[in-house]
Amino acid sequence: MSNLTLLRVMVAKEIRSTLRERSQLMGLMLGVALPMIIAGLVFYQGVHASRMRAARHPTSSVATGSAGRSRGAGAPLAAMMRMIGVPPELMRWAAIGLPAVLGVFFSIGYLMSAVLASFVGEKEGRTLEILLASPISDGKLFFVKCVSVLLPSACLAYVFAACASLAAVAAAPPELLRMAGSALFFGLVLGVPVMILPQIWFVGLGAAISVKAETMKGAGQVLGAFFMIPFFGLTYGVPLLLQTFPAVRARLIDLGKWWLGLPFMEQYGLALLLLSVPAVVLIGIGRSLFRRDRMLT
């Protein structure tokens, strides 16, 4: 039997377990239904506004420069971007980053419950011993489990990205569309790695925590704490750091300017590299801890 068949069976098991387990189903609903509803509403609002505009100004086109920006369907989004202070050269990143960040955020509910169920849940459900008694090597077992959790989660994030991109097409300001070329392209093709790499962080982290944790509740608390650390770090820690150490702030601004000066694909490659490092480190930690003789003692 090939590794792919083993993977297929494990993914099928994860999906069946999710669809039949109420708590995991809630995560799934949060990951799919909510973004689709939001996207649907935004899309509807965008189409409706376009029709209204066309009815009022039959000669105007979408690409009418500042007029479109101020009055079109994307006016609220454009206004929000200006308010946030997003420079025009970062508009491409808005097309990738917004769906990607929201995709990760909304699929994280499913991902967290799935990764804990896949590792600690096996301990709690007393199925781990049977699983470990199979003739599959530690490494293969670890990676197959990781992928079987990651695949549905990545699909969820992708569904969300599709919804968000669709909404962006309908509601985006003309300058965003012009600069990006295609929001769908940026959101769905370039956004995928940006969505998946942070998910790999959580899988690696969840696997590492699972080795020591005995219950899903305990592991969930630890994983939640890890989830909150970057959140508080970004909202409180970074501003404090920049305020306290002006030299660091100046250095970061220089770094930002240098990064913005790079061609877009180099920016993108560098961003992927930065996202990949924690993914590799955390998966590596999870893999090194995932050893049969540690799981049952």
Add this chain to the structure above:
Amino acid sequence: MSEPAIRIEGLSKVYPSKGGVTAVEDVSLTIGRGEIFGLLGPNGAGKTTMVRIICGLIAPTAGTVYVDGLAVGDQPDAVRSRIGLVPEDAGDYKNLTLDEELEYHGAMYGLDRAAVRRRSGPLLELLGLRDRAGHRLKTFSRGMRRKFHLIRALLHEPRILLLDEPTAGLDPVIVEEVWDLLKILATEQHVTVVLCSHHLEEVERLCSRVAILRKRLLIEGSLAELSGGDHRYRLDLLGEAAALVEGVGRISGVVNVKAENGVLHFAVVGAIEQVVPEVVRCAVSGGGRVLGLTRNERDLRSLYRSFVNPREGAENGGAHV
């Protein structure tokens, strides 16, 4: 001579993470092919640790385990493919159906869906779970789940079956079904079964050899050897037996002669078919009026007690072999 199914040499396990607790200490054991071997011991005696070491789930602190001649530490995956495991508190994926979980479990052993169906069919039929194949496991009773655990462990046709309390908490009818299955496996398919159990009747009914473990291996042998290994007898007489002690004690092959009111206790170390009649003749010729002769066989329960709780065993007439 063929390699035994399981050979354990000087096995020890210390858990540093549990404050240096010694679970198993210097255990050596050999289990033959097609044998049903009973592993007895009180809670915390190290039975589960031994089973896990045999499966390669945990590494021993010292010693080596060979399964089918393969060292577990050197070829753990090859060893695991030969073993079927039913842990004491085994779980299952309650949201999957029986068929789905068998397919999932089969995939772990490289079996495709067709092979799983082919192999599980007769087992489901034998244990009466055929009509439950499409039902979710959370709807199963404890007995049905336990039978399912056995089927799951047998799916890849293991040569060695490790069972930890396979019938604990089951009703007598299911227990009989499980016992029948184990007998069939051992006698017809030459599967080696290691049975960890507190159910002594089960061990007496099924096992050809037993070992009692309490961190160290206290005793090991066939039930016949353990229960009557020293061939102890009691001769009931009318009147005092003390006068016969000297005469009986002189018979070759007779040891440990003791008189206790009207009872003469003795043990035979030689050929019992010659020595025992000689003792009776000696007693009769010495003036003793023989009322009866009884062989003091210890059943597994008293033997177990004598080892696990030596004081209680001594009070019950038990002794260390």
